[in-house]
Amino acid sequence: xxxxxxxxxxxxxxxxxxxxxxxxxxxxxxxxxxxxxxxxxxxxxxxxxxxxxxxxxxxxxxxxxxxxxxxxxxxxxxxxxxxxxxxxxxxxxxxxxxxxxxxxxxxxxxxxxxxxxxxxxxxxxxxxxxxxxxxxxxxxxxxxxxxxxxxxxxx
Numbered sequence: 001x002x003x004x005x006x007x008x009x010x011x012x013x014x015x016x017x018x019x020x021x022x023x024x025x026x027x028x029x030x031x032x033x034x035x036x037x038x039x040x041x042x043x044x045x046x047x048x049x050x051x052x053x054x055x056x057x058x059x060x061x062x063x064x065x066x067x068x069x070x071x072x073x074x075x076x077x078x079x080x081x082x083x084x085x086x087x088x089x090x091x092x093x094x095x096x097x098x099x100x101x102x103x104x105x106x107x108x109x110x111x112x113x114x115x116x117x118x119x120x121x122x123x124x125x126x127x128x129x130x131x132x133x134x135x136x137x138x139x140x141x142x143x144x145x146x147x148x149x150x151x152x153x154x155x
Contacts, residue, residue, distance in 0.1 A: 014054035019135035088145025
């Protein structure tokens with residue numbers, strides 16, 4: 001069970017790496033040199049590999065949580081189900097870490113909208129803000145979810 005805490009940390013790191021690859025999109029191109037074409041392919045592999053690996057690990061944590069809940073008493077399980085019947089993406093401000101992610105998500109969304117209408121903004125800045133927005137959306141869903149609550153109880 002303590003292993004799930006390390007798995008949750010790995011999920012967060014993998015999703016952070018996946019999101020940060022978006023910062024380097026402006027460096028890749030299929031039309032330029034062979035190096036840039038290879039860089040583009042490697043960035044795509046890193047993005048999708050980390051994204052898929054992160055959510056596979058989250059699925060593993062979910063299986064461990066469900067097994068733990070089956071072993072818990074029925075009364076406790078009914079109370080938990082009644083309290084947490086919504087998915088993490090539909091819940092807001094459920095714990096201190098989720099509050100930070102929720103506020104960051106809203107601020108970064110608004111900032112991305114504003115940046116789109118300002119002429120002359122560097123493409124790199126746009127990609128960095130987009131990467132931060134994607135990461136904050138991932139964290140909003142994970143930190144408000146029942147799997148994160150499960151790992152917090154284990155700690």
